[in-house]
Amino acid sequence: MKMLKKISWLVILFSLVFVSSAQxxxxxxxxxxxxxxxxxxxxxxxxxxxxxxxxxxxxxxxxxxxxxxxxxxxxxxxxxxxxxxxxxxxxxxxxxxxxxxxxxxxxxxxxxxxKGYLQIFTLAGSDLVYVSELKGKRVAVGPAGHGSLIRLKEIFKTMGFSFDDIKPVYLPYGQSLRVLGDRKVDAAVLYMAPPVPAVKQFSVTNKVKLLRLKEENRKAILAKYPHYVPEVVPKFSYEGQDQSIPTVATxxxxxxxxxxxxxxxxxxxxxxxxxxxxxxxxxxxxxxxxxxxxxxxxxxxxxxxxxxxxxxxxxxxxx
The missing domain is CATH 3.40.190.10 (Periplasmic binding protein-like II)
Known part of the structure; x- marks a missing residue:
């Protein structure tokens, strides 16, 4: 009986120690x-x-x-x-x-x-070449409330148009690429460091290209907003990208x-x-x-x- 009591007290003691540690x-x-x-x-x-x-x-x-x-x-x-x-x-x-x-x-x-990089993707067969050509286009801009929306508004402003001049679609990154693949949007913005995992996966079955910043637009962004720095998306970051692409980053x-x-x-x-x-x-x-x-x-x-x-x-x- 004494042994059972001793064991019971030991069980209680270890239980208390375990609960205390968990808490x-x-x-x-x-x-x-x-x-x-x-x-x-x-x-x-x-x-x-x-x-x-x-x-x-x-x-x-x-x-x-x-x-x-x-x-x-x-x-x-x-x-x-x-x-x-x-x-x-x-x-x-x-x-x-x-x-x-x-x-x-x-x-x-x-x-x-x-750093987060400005990266805007379209399908390889698209006529779009430059970011400045997005006026009037359907653009998957990322999730609502994402910081990239503020960055895009700043960037577009230097190009002479506003966020209201595009047709924004608010979606998470994976869904943005999905609707791009389905041609429901003309471009998808992924403001983050390259290579973006979701784009790497998407580009296995869909050929994509990065839209470019015209050099005068890039200089204007850097001059107007000091929190941007010049950067490049390294070549071979994505399937079929055989050149480094100049961009801006924060x-x-x-x-x-x-x-x-x-x-x-x-x-x-x-x-x-x-x-x-x-x-x-x-x-x-x-x-x-x-x-x-x-x-x-x-x-x-x-x-x-x-x-x-x-x-x-x-x-x-x-x-």
Whole structure:
């Protein structure tokens, strides 16, 4: 009888330890983008690193509407980490369009981790050659609320027409390509780093081509909007693309909620850079990602936990 009582107490004790451990695990949601996009792959790798290498934390990559949606979700604390565009982060922090309120709790964790590229695809047999020829055309512009909509409006403005001069179709990336293949739209916009996984898959059965920016249009974009930088889509990014295509790009940032504990954010950033090869392997655009890039160009304040790590590593610029 004494032995049975002892065993019973041991069972209860281990049960309490197990329950206590389970309750202690912190759940973190990482806002990414629609499935098939670049950020979905990168965010998945980030969540995996956090879960495996930050003690007491379970992170999951969430499918979201991407840049604008992630700022809103972070601002309302529905996610704790989110991928977005630097310029969009600043607009959210300051409460400027497309946002209707200020989200002052957003903080930079890793800045300039990657760039989003203007990429507009059409079928190989299309008469369209340049982005400036999209006026009056049916264009799959991505999901409603996506940051690329703001970028497109800026870009079109430099070409002498507005967003109202196209026939926009709002769809996730995979569906955008599907309707392009069905010829229900004339072009599809995928504002992200090349190569786009969904396009790689689509181009196996459908020949596509990238629309080009006329050089005068490219120069006008760079002159009018300082948050753009000149870039090229490398040749062979897609099936049949035998030339590099000049385009423009914007820097992307990984944001975090300011209310996450300083030590937790420090541990997350530390885990990321101690396992940087996993993040680099998540997408070809991440191959050159390095610690030196992590503090460059943020347009919102950094989280103290991130600052602590960067200072330890000697890369903090104080900006």
């Amino acid at each position: 202690a695990a912190k759940v973190i949601s990482v806002g990414t983008a629609p499935a098939g996009g670049t950020w979905y792959a990168i965010g998945g790798a980030l969540a995996d690193i956090i879960t495996k290498h930050v003690e007491g934390v379970n992170a999951t990559a969430e499918v979201t509407g991407a840049a604008v949606a992630n700022v809103k979700l972070l601002g309302t604390k529905e996610i704790q980490i989110g991928l977005t565009i630097n310029a969009i982060a600043k607009q959210g922090y300051e409460g400027r369009r497309p946002f209707k309120q200020k989200y002052t709790n957003i903080r930079s964790m890793i800045s300039s981790f990657q 820097a992307n940032v990984i944001l975090v909620d300011q209310d996450l504990e300083e030590q937790l954010v420090y541990n997350i950033v530390k885990a990321v850079f101690e396992n940087i090869d996993k993040l680099r392997a998540s997408h070809p655009s991440m191959k050159k990602f390095s610690l030196d890039m992590a503090t460059i160009g943020s347009l919102v304040p950094f989280h103290p936990g991130a600052v602590k790590y960067y200072k330890e590593q000697g890369v903090w610029t104080g900006k």
